Amino acid sequence: MADFKKGQLFLDKSAINIQGIKGKYFIAMSDAEDDDDLIICFVLNTERRMEKYHLNCNKNFQRFIIPPDTFSFIHEYTSIMLVKEVFYKFSEIFENNSLLLDMTNEILLRQIKNCIDWNYISPKAKNIILKSFKN
Numbered sequence: 175m176a177d178f179k180k181g182q183l184f185l186d187k188s189a190i191n192i193q194g195i196k197g198k199y200f201i202a203m204s205d206a207e208d209d210d211d212l213i214i215c216f217v218l219n220t221e222r223r224m225e226k227y228h229l230n231c232n233k234n235f236q237r238f239i240i241p242p243d244t245f246s247f248i249h250e251y252t253s254i255m256l257v258k259e260v261f262y263k264f265s266e267i268f269e270n271n272s273l274l275l276d277m278t279n280e281i282l283l284r285q286i287k288n289c290i291d292w293n294y295i296s297p298k299a300k301n302i303i304l305k306s307f308k309n
Contacts, residue, residue, distance in 0.1 A: 178206040178213060178264055180306045181278035183245060186262075188270050199247070201254055201278060203287065204306040206264035213262045214299045216286075221251040231289035238289045245276040256290050259299040 182202045200215040221227065227239050236257035242249050267274075278286075287307060292300050 178202065178211075178267065179277070180205050181280070181283040183218075183247075183275045183278065184267065185247075185273040185275060186267075186270055187272065199275075200260065200262075201286070203259075203283075204302045209263065209265035211264045212302055213264060213267065214302050215260045215262060217255050217260060218248075219253050219255055221253045224251050227253075230285060233289055233291055236291055236294055238286045240282075244282075245278075247275055254286060256286075257294050259295055261299070 180202055183199065184202070185197055185199050187197045199218040201218060202213050202215050204212070204214045206213050221237075221239060224239075227235060227237060229239050229241055231238055236255065238254040238256060240248065240252050240254065242251060244252070284307070287303065290303070295303075
């Protein structure tokens, strides 16, 4: 398998939420090389309440807001929800038939990382993210 890089955006067609199985977009905040390596991700949601937020870091709301057309598949204001991380094994990305999409540029990726309130992230996820950004 090829390496998986932080900043990769993907669609997990079989993500599970309260309503059942529904495709969800994610951004990876860590690298992976081996099948059992953990990838720390955050979910992307369309933002309908822009009067509450501003573009970029909204740390007090645990969100990073990106404008429409930041990525080829984003056509509305979108929140990267930094309040709860999602763990994927590298092999799961491909087993779930996830669709790899765009790659985030390094500047935007670092802005997102700097927006994370580490009090809302598990120590394990924090360590993996910080290790990926040291490389």
